[in-house]
Amino acid sequence: IGEAVNDTEIDIKDKGVRPLSLAGHVGFDSLPDQLVNKSICQGFCFNILCIGETGIGKSTLMDTLFNTNFENFESSHFEPQVKLRAQTYDLQESNVRLRLTVVNTVGFGDQMNKQESYQPVVDYIDRQFESYLQEELKIKRSLHNYHDSRVHACLYFISPSGHSLKSLDLVTMKKLDSKVNIIPVIAKADTISKSELHKFKIKIMSELVSNGVQIYQFPLDDETVAKVNTTMNGHLPFAVVGSTEEVSVGNKMVKARQYPWGVVQVENENHCDFVKLREMLICVNMEDLREQTHTRHYELYRRCKLEEMGFKDTDPECKPVSLQQTYEAKRQEFLVELQKREDEMRQMFVQRVKEKEAELKEAERELQSRFEHLKRIHADEKATLEEKKRLLDEDQSSFSKRRAAAQLLQAQSLTANGKKDKDRKK
């Protein structure tokens, strides 16, 4: 592709990459810092999707995790369909700005027939991917300014029945595991005693494994965090308790729930796994979640979508084909198609015009013949009438002749009689 711009040929001899030792301090060890500074200037963005039954504690847990009071609505149990509600907040901790979007399901698990309950969630996730894809495919694009709304983490709230997952949980997680990082949590965990919790966690994990559901595993490739991540992976799913109310314990005010038989402290690791969740989700692996979303889930979506549209990496002869070539080919195809359609339309138009013309001519002829016909009738009638008139005239004239003759006769006979009378009288 492309020929050498200048005439001189450039002879590239690639000898492979070799390590080089430095004689002094160059300074490019500041590169990570430069990257970090840039990120801080830009600000970070994180999107969490919370899926769980109405009233299971999604909003409360978010409030507790981020130590704020998001606007929360108490949903009704009688929603006819599952909906999603997304709210975006700007948070700041020391000099780091975070644009956090919390998406909650509304009415999940309330319907009698829950076969389609997963669909609105899948659609939401796909829509965010689609937006990003569209931006990526634009000619004039601004990805660094783009507000990334793709879901980075999905907290799935499991109801603390103590036995196993619900059938709805299994069906939903299977539909989502290839689209988003799923982190299952056991909600309202203060209703389960320690021994029951252990059994419950084992049962849940075994059900997930036996049904092939891929949940998010904390990454083990980075040595600095591999150890803590491995331990945490063994505690999944986290049993959490959320509370925004504070109770005085000892001489401190802590976030807790007060029962007649005791106080459950949210941040006490003996009481629940809230601290573990916060550590894993926010402190240690937030960036990895974003990365996984982009490099795994988004790429899968993009590949599937482009394949659907007909793009391939190799053409029918198995030679590598660039996006541009494919695009050109598609464009040509499209133009040819357009031309064909235009021709077809034109033909159809011509055809129609001809038909209409023929129709009109036919109508005209018909009209003409009718006119002729009527004219003839008219002429006939006129002739008949003329004939009648002539006869009448003849009659009239003969009658008047006869009358005149009769009158003459009468007059003659009168004078003749008068003469006779005169003669006699003499």
Add this chain to the structure above:
Amino acid sequence: MQKGKLTGLRATEKQYVGFATLPNQVHRKSVKKGFDFTLMVAGESGMGKSTLVNSLFLTDLYKDRKLLNAEERINQTVEIIKHTVDIEEKGVKLKLTIVDTPGFGDAVNNNECWKPITDYIDQQFEQYFRDESGLNRKNIQDNRVHCCLYFIPPFGHGLRPVDVEFMKALHEKVNIIPLIAKADCLTPNEIKKLKDRIREEIDKFGIKVYQFPECDSDEDEEFKQLDKELKECTPFAVIGSNTVVEARGQRVRGRLYPWGIVEGKFTNKFLCSVENQSHCDFVKLRNMLIRSHMHDLKDVTCDVHYENYRAQCIQEMTSKLAQDNRMESPIPILPLSTPDVDTEKLIKMKDEELKRMQEMLNKMQQQMHDKEQ
């Protein structure tokens, strides 16, 4: 046991009749006869129904139970499982039947998931109706469901569509007692809010749950106060437990949690006791269900729900008969699922005998009539 109270004229000492001993006689006979009670439990899997039943009757009914996986439950239909046990206390025998409804509300599509349950209740009514109308009524078995405990999950804000639909389908067939399950996940404030909400929604949707009967006006104040408290406490928020814990020198049925404050000091473990009235309403439920209102539940089932069913059945039959225009015997001939084969044969035999006798009678009458003429 209360002594019989007489209102109106009291028999004077001189003219002592003696029917004041009637209550004693009733008591004696009932102990001899023994009692039976059928209790149905319904609710989603994992609500603690079995644990509560075990706690109520202080026994273990569910020794070899197998729970289904989530995958197996996706398309699960509702089953009806009966456990019948004979228990005895202070000479009083009780034949207790617990009707379980595993699978209710567990599938992904729960449309009409209560149908097997309403069918079961109707079947028992039908069987009783048949037995009651039959010729041999000596040993009628009463399998009618006297009470249904419905477990509402405490994790939501109130009733859910499946709860409303279930209760509406059953409230005219059985005494429904709604319960808030696993109440140990709610603080006292939250419990109060949820109870108010549920009571409101029960009214709003027109669900007829079991109402405690008004106590007699001549009961003492303490009893009336207790009764009032009981009524204001519904729906009961319950906790059940299969474990008995040693706590402060006592054996207590409860749940051990790793948090707690006892007298201002931290402890590592604290007990949520099932029988502690400030922890949950288990005691109220037990007292109501077993100690004071068990018989009333049976009476309401017999006098109200069964009678409704019977009247409806007869109406349907007579309208059908009018259509058919045939002379049929008044014995209902409805298809039974599992009739007792022996009594069935006996009844058939007796029927045929009756018919033969009727025919003979007719013949004789005819002969007499002919002779007279």
